[in-house]
Amino acid sequence: MDKNNTRTLVKRAALAMVLAALVLMEERTVPVCNIDTTSLEKCRPAVTGNNPPPPGNKCCRVLQVANLECICSFKSYLPVLATTNPSKLEALLTKCGVTTIPPACLGKIKVP
Template sequence: MVLTAAMLVTEAMSISLCNINTNDLEKCRPAVAGRNPPPPGPDCCAVVKAANIECGCKYKFYLSSYGINPSKAKAVIASCGARIPSCFRRLKN
């Protein structure tokens, strides 16, 4: 899920992936990148709750190459009140 958000920085076209429009993933980018990201906003949490996060697990290993910290992605998922998928459970916050 979050990997696709990183790709959107250079792509204007939107596709549906893991039950969401990929353009909407950009709403979460500030909360998963950088050293001290802000907490996710309501728009980001709406995206997280609509997403099939288990589906996004197959992209987890590509996150760091796009400047996204997988542990921060896990924290955003938890902060938004969504169920943390198995592929993120072992990551430290």
Template sequence: MGKMRGNVLLGCMLIIALIASASCTTAPSSSTIVCNVEMTDLLECLPAITGAHPPAPTRRCCKVMRRVNLPCLCRYKPQLAKFGANPVAAMAVPKKCGIKRTPRC
């Protein structure tokens, strides 16, 4: 069950990393929706997945994670490492946010 959470989180964190890179090329007035959540909202979780010792996810991050379509994010899992995310930290976010039911990616 922990592995399932980790797999879903990897997908979620990939989206966050994509948001960070795409935010430089996206016009400020446009709003991109990824798996039912605005990309800018996903940025709330970026600190929790980057660096060697990232901090725990914030309440705002966890609030976003509860709204996101987790199965949708699974398709982004293979690209996560390309964006410098810490996979161990990424796999820990759903559990730290108290998300109990997650799909297998």
């Protein structure tokens, strides 16, 4: 194998390693409590600010399939819920048609 072939092979191997690293660095999400927790971000506008807009359909679909008792037990770890006033969270759930709101969703957040 001559020098040019070796250089080409080394360049291709380096490119393959970079591409593999980029794929591995891609943010992975883990399903928790029946949902992908990053999907809660769809609800952020509806709980942000003094006069939040009504929740969108995507937000409500997420909340309707989530195991809310489970989600709210982790709320101090979930950015969209950890910074949310419990009354805004209750209003969001009500607007999305959630009729049974677990007590864990309404209590104050205990920082671990």
